[in-house]
Amino acid sequence: MATRLREPAxxxxxxxxxxSDLHALDSLRQAPDLLASLNEIAGTDIDLRSAxxxxxxxxxxxxxxxxxxxAALDRGYRELAIQYQGAGDEPRAQARRRxxxxxxxx
Numbered sequence: 471m472a473t474r475l476r477e478p479a480x481x482x483x484x485x486x487x488x489x490s491d492l493h494a495l496d497s498l499r500q501a502p503d504l505l506a507s508l509n510e511i512a513g514t515d516i517d518l519r520s521a522x523x524x525x526x527x528x529x530x531x532x533x534x535x536x537x538x539x540x541a542a543l544d545r546g547y548r549e550l551a552i553q554y555q556g557a558g559d560e561p562r563a564q565a566r567r568r569x570x571x572x573x574x575x576x
Contacts (some may be wrong), residue, residue, distance in 0.1 A: 482524075485527060495526060499526070508529050508530065511533040512536065513532065513536070514528075514532065516529055535555070
């Protein structure tokens with residue numbers, strides 16, 4: 471049984487594949503560890519015995535989108551960290567210079 475998409479396909483565009491792309495697909499078919507990683511990243515459950523080329527390409531596409539999304543989130547978090555870097559230093563420095571409220575207690 472061929473692997474199916476979880477939702478209906480809206481388009482079936484052609485995808486030009488280079489020699490290195492074809493080699494990578496062959497490597498993927500022959501390496502269960504690579505396929506297991508692809509399934510994990512793409513959220514698929516492709517079986518080597520029944521996987522069509524289009525199912526593999528769809529999983530690779532999903533994994534690529536996942537990687538791009540993760541990279542965008544990482545970039546955003548780095549930018550936020552730069553913006554907030556040192557933001558808490560000044561209030562802490564002011565607090566250290568203030569006389570504590572309990573200092574006048576006897």
